[in-house]
Amino acid sequence: MSLTNNAVSDRSDAGSDGNRASDALEAFWARAAISKLEARFALAREMETLPHLPIAQLRAIVFQYRYFTQAFITDLALLVSRCPEGRLRSLLGQLVDEELGEGDPEQAHARLYDRFLESIGAIEPGASPHDLRGSVHPKVRELLADLRDRTINFSPLYAIGMRGLGGECVCGVYFSVMHTHLRRHPFIVENGATIDWKFWDIHAGHADAEHNHLVREAVAELLRERQQADAVDELARGYDFGTSMWDAFWSTLYHHHGARTS
Ligand SMILES: [Fe+2]
Secondary structure, three states, rough: OHHHHHHHHHHHHHHHHHHHHHHHHHHHHHHHHHHHHHHHHHOOHHHHHHOOOOHHHHHHHHHHHHHHHHHHHHHHHHHHHOOOOHHHHHHHHHHHHHHHHOOOHHHOOHHHHHHHHHHHHOOOOOOHOOOOHOOOOOOHHHHHHHHHHHHOOOOOOHHHHHHHHHHHHHHHHHHHHHHHHOOHHHHHHHHHHHHOHHHHHHHHHHHHHHHHHHHHHHHHHHHHHOOOOOHHHHHHHHHHHHHHHHHHHHHHHHHHHHOOOO
């Protein structure tokens, strides 16, 4: 075969690889559509049960979220260190800055969540992260350790799928569905005026939806540059693991607190 033919054949191989990659990416986005996540979470029996739980159970369940919030910030920072240079890396860096309160620890999202917990009586006012360190449910600790391990040791694309898409994006959808159900709980309705809603205003509102969109665009750009179908597979594997963690989290807490979901 002549050099010219080789070059033509290489170009057409690259072209079909590119087509396969963009088909794989499109199929992935269709599977990971926000509307599908919303429908899945909204139908979850655990979500429907939320407004009917005794207040002590509700407090105990939402309390465990604080550990997810804290672990997420560190994992996101680790993801920045592993992400290829480009738009996604800078965007993740900005998200870390926002999570940390952009220089004001009182505005850090983990702190805002603790203020919400204080305002519903789930933690003592002024309890420090150090005081609360030992109250993490062992299974939650295990789930978070697994996420941390994979963020550090699995491929960067897997970690991006898991903590970028399956963490940041899924979290936003999850929180907005959870917020809707939480607001129907009689204790929450009765005490709505004294509850610190700032965490929820950020996470169940427009800002998170905007983040979601930006992260997805930046990930799509990264994959377009790669043009490899197996890159999409790797991202999808991470995404599926990240979303499965939410289900594992719920079932753990519901079993532990004895809530009936049927
Ligand atoms: Fe946040």
